Amino acid sequence: MIEWEPLWLSLRLSLVTTAILLLIALPLACWLAYSRMRIKTVVESLVSLPLVLPPSVLGFYLLLAFSPANTFGKFLDHYLGLRFVFSFQGLVLASIVYNLPFMVNPILSGLKSLPPSLKEASSTLGKSGFTTLAKVILPNIRPSLLTGIVLSFAHTIGEFGVVLMIGGNIPGQTRVASLAIYDEIQSMNYAAANQYALILFAFSFTILLIVYLVNHHFSKVNPLP
Amino acid sequence: MTNANDQYPSSPQAGQSFLRFRAFKMLQTADGKLPLDLSFELNKGSILTIYGNSGAGKTTVLRILAGLTEIGSGHIEVDGEAWRNTDRKINLPARKRSVGLVFQDFALFPHLTVKENLEFALQKGEDRRLVEELIELMELQQLQRSRPANLSGGQQQRVALARAIVRKPRLLLLDEPLSALDDDMRYKLQGYILKVHRQYELTTILVSHYLPEIFRLSDEVICLEKGKIQRMGRPSEIFNGEKISGKFKITGEIIEMIPADIVFIVSVLHANTIVKVIATADDVKDLRAGDKVLVASKAFNPVILKID
Numbered sequence: 001m002i003e004w005e006p007l008w009l010s011l012r013l014s015l016v017t018t019a020i021l022l023l024i025a026l027p028l029a030c031w032l033a034y035s036r037m038r039i040k041t042v043v044e045s046l047v048s049l050p051l052v053l054p055p056s057v058l059g060f061y062l063l064l065a066f067s068p069a070n071t072f073g074k075f076l077d078h079y080l081g082l083r084f085v086f087s088f089q090g091l092v093l094a095s096i097v098y099n100l101p102f103m104v105n106p107i108l109s110g111l112k113s114l115p116p117s118l119k120e121a122s123s124t125l126g127k128s129g130f131t132t133l134a135k136v137i138l139p140n141i142r143p144s145l146l147t148g149i150v151l152s153f154a155h156t157i158g159e160f161g162v163v164l165m166i167g168g169n170i171p172g173q174t175r176v177a178s179l180a181i182y183d184e185i186q187s188m189n190y191a192a193a194n195q196y197a198l199i200l201f202a203f204s205f206t207i208l209l210i211v212y213l214v215n216h217h218f219s220k221v222n223p224l225p
Numbered sequence: 226m227t228n229a230n231d232q233y234p235s236s237p238q239a240g241q242s243f244l245r246f247r248a249f250k251m252l253q254t255a256d257g258k259l260p261l262d263l264s265f266e267l268n269k270g271s272i273l274t275i276y277g278n279s280g281a282g283k284t285t286v287l288r289i290l291a292g293l294t295e296i297g298s299g300h301i302e303v304d305g306e307a308w309r310n311t312d313r314k315i316n317l318p319a320r321k322r323s324v325g326l327v328f329q330d331f332a333l334f335p336h337l338t339v340k341e342n343l344e345f346a347l348q349k350g351e352d353r354r355l356v357e358e359l360i361e362l363m364e365l366q367q368l369q370r371s372r373p374a375n376l377s378g379g380q381q382q383r384v385a386l387a388r389a390i391v392r393k394p395r396l397l398l399l400d401e402p403l404s405a406l407d408d409d410m411r412y413k414l415q416g417y418i419l420k421v422h423r424q425y426e427l428t429t430i431l432v433s434h435y436l437p438e439i440f441r442l443s444d445e446v447i448c449l450e451k452g453k454i455q456r457m458g459r460p461s462e463i464f465n466g467e468k469i470s471g472k473f474k475i476t477g478e479i480i481e482m483i484p485a486d487i488v489f490i491v492s493v494l495h496a497n498t499i500v501k502v503i504a505t506a507d508d509v510k511d512l513r514a515g516d517k518v519l520v521a522s523k524a525f526n527p528v529i530l531k532i533d
Contacts, residue, residue, distance in 0.1 A: 117332035120293050123319040124326045125346040126392055135345070139336045 002192045005172055006180035007199065013088070013176060014156040017095040018103075021152050024096065025103035030133070032104070033111035048101045055098065059165025062094050066166070086168040091176070094166045095156045102151040110144025111137065143215045150211045154204050243269035243428055244396065248289050248299035252452060254280055261285060261452035267445070269304075272422060272429045274439045274460075277449035283432040284329070286449070287398045290430070291326045292319035303395055325389030325427075326398045331381045333373035339384050340369040346391035359387040362424070363417060379410040383417060390421050397422065399431035403438065415441050436464065475500065479516045482509055493520055 028047070032040055050058060066073045066084035076082045084090035114137065122132040138145065160178045167174030169183065177196055184193035247264035261282045267273050275283045288294035290301060292308065301309040308317045334342055343356045360369055363383045373381055382402060389397060399418070403411045415438060422429050433439055439446060439460050446463045448455040456463050477495035482504075484490075489509045491502045502520055504512075512518065 115330065115332065117328045117330055118334060120291075120319070121326070121328060121332035121334075122345075124291050124293070124322070124324055125388070126320045126348055127345075128320060136334055140334075 002184075002195045003180070006175050006177045006196070009088075009172070009175065010157050010177040013091055013095060014153045016092050017099060017156045018149055018153045020092070021096050021099055021103045022149060025100065025107055025148065029104050029107035029111060030137075032108050047104050050098045051101050055159070055161025056165055058098055059094065059162040062090075062097070062162070062166045066090065066093075085166060086170060086174060088167075088173055091163055091167045091174055094162045095159060098159065098162045099152040099155055102155050103148040106144045106148040106151065107141065110141035114140055143218045146211060146214060146218075150207055154207050157200065158204065242266035243304055245300070245302040246286075246290065248286070248296045248301070250285070250289070250294075250296045250299075252282055252285060256280070259452050263447075263449070263452070263454045264299075265447060265454065265457060267428060267430070269428055270426060271444040272431070272442050273445045273447065274443035275430065275432045275447050275449055276434055276439060276463075277455075278434075281449040282452045283449055284400055287326065287400050287430065287432060290322075290396060290398060291324045292317065292322050293326075323392065323395040324398055325392055325394035325396070327382075327385045327389050327400060327402050329400045329402075329404070331373070331385040333381055333384055333388070335373055338370050338372055339365055339376070342373070342384060343388050343391050346388050348392065355391060355393075359390060359421075362420065363387045378405045379414060382406065382414055386414075386417060386421065390425055390427070393425060395428065397427045397429040399429065401432050401434075403433070403435070411435075411438065418442060439464075475521075476517065476519050479512060479514050479518055481514055482512065491518075493518060495520075 028043075032044055032047075063085060064070065066076065068074050068077045068083065068085065073083075073085065076084065082089065084093050118136055118140065119132055122136045123129075127135070158178060159176075160182070163174065163176055164179060164182075167176075167179075169175050169179050175183070177200055181193050181196045181200075184190070184196065244267040245264075246266070248261065250261045252259045252261050259280075259282070263282075263286070265273075275286060277283050285294055289296055289309075296309065296311065298311040299309070300307065300311065303323070306317075307313065307315045308322050309315060334345065337345060340356065340360065343359060344353065347353065347356065360366055363386065365380075365383060365387065368376060368380055368384075373384065376384065382405075386399075386402070402418070403414050406414065418429070418431075419442065421427065431442065433442075443460055445458065446460050447457045448463060475493075475495045477493040477500065480492040480494050480499060482489050482491045487506070489504045489506065491504050491509065491512070493500045493502060500520065
């Protein structure tokens with residue numbers, strides 16, 4: 001029988017990552033959608049970088065940056081008591097960076113597809129930017145929000161390279177399901193690897209299926225003008 | 226409050242104008258840069274139409290008034306309150322300007338029902354009865370639970386108009402509100418516009434290039450051409466040249482010429498209608514079917530019939 005701990009750890013990592021990511025990605029996507037600053041193209045490229053960069057590259061630089069042997073890592077460790085290398089919070093941080101495009105891009109395209117007059121109508125009706133966001137913009141990009149949340153969640157579950165680089169492979173702390181599969185294969189334990197793999201496969205497929213079903217429903221019930 | 230027209234003489238007098246507008250802005254259009262440079266004043270309670278070709282900057286003027294488009298320089302003053310003044314660096318944000326703007330695409334919130342769309346416009350602590358009142362006034366009772374996607378163009382227009390008025394704005398701005406509607410619907414909605422304009426004592430500016438509408442609705446007209454005011458005045462003063470005059474004049478194409486006794490009956494196709502004109506043999510000497518002709522009459526006795 002396989003250990004459940006790696007699966008539980010993967011789930012926890014995904015939940016925490018997705019929650020924090022949503023809080024970061026929403027303002028970021030709004031800024032990218034509505035700002036006229038030139039620098040936003042640079043930021044847009046940076047956000048999408050994890051899509052093309054090998055996970056090991058990202059993991060390597062994160063490892064370098066947060067290693068207590070270096071200045072920045074030493075500062076965090078010494079003054080804030082934060083250690084991001086070989087720890088759960090390190091995994092969360094790396095996952096947030098690595099999944100940024102999976103959350104930001106769907107939200108961004110949702111925002112861009114909204115007619116600008118909706119936002120303008122809201123402000124001529126006397127509503128603040130925050131009210132407009134909460135009551136007009138977000139309800140109208142629900143499919144995009146859902147897509148972003150689910151993609152980041154599922155993608156974090158399946159993450160391997162970054163997690164291995166910055167988390168090491170510490171049982172109970174940083175050994176998530178995808179690493180557990182790798183371990184079982186290394187020790188020629190194919191049956192256990194298969195069980196992990198099957199669970200991950202079924203889980204990911206189910207989530208995506210639900211998202212597409214729900215989104216089809218949304219676009220029928222509530223079509224944009 | 227009495228009718229504003231009784232309060233103020235028809236020509237704007239210094240110190241009495243409800244709205245003072247002066248703006249300069251460089252517009253980026255398909256044909257390159259176009260300087261928008263205009264100023265006008267408007268009395269309380271009147272309806273002003275901005276008339277002009279597309280690309281003349283009509284919509285931009287409304288957007289500037291609403292605070293949705295920035296200007297290079299100028300000032301906007303409504304009822305003594307400065308909304309924008311580039312010299313004094315005053316810029317009231319859109320949400321603090323008391324305007325009701327009806328967008329060309331209506332901009333109804335697709336996730337809210339008709340009633341919720343109107344309620345959205347209520348400010349904190351405002352009486353919900355106003356929404357009920359407007360639903361009744363605009364005859365939206367049957368539709369109040371529908372979503373915008375299920376409404377026709379005319380219905381959406383009514384909702385958009387009602388929503389713009391919930392805030393009881395000092396200025397009602399209508400951006401070609403009736404352009405997508407057929408004639409019957411247009412006429413009906415013009416009635417709605419007049420109704421709310423009077424009932425809520427609004428000052429209204431609309432963009433339109435449909436003459437019957439302008440005559441029916443507006444007290445004053447601004448002709449905008451390439452970003453500048455060409456003419457300004459009452460509709461009958463503005464359109465006294467080519468468009469409307471004591472003379473009756475149409476152009477068309479000759480379909481056929483049939484001799485009848487000593488005269489000819491000439492059928493002229495104008496737009497989609499055929500007009501029959503009596504002409505003498507002398508008149509038709511140089512004419513052939515297919516010719517483009519002008520039919521004009523100076524002193525004649527037209528018959529006016531109501532069409533439904």
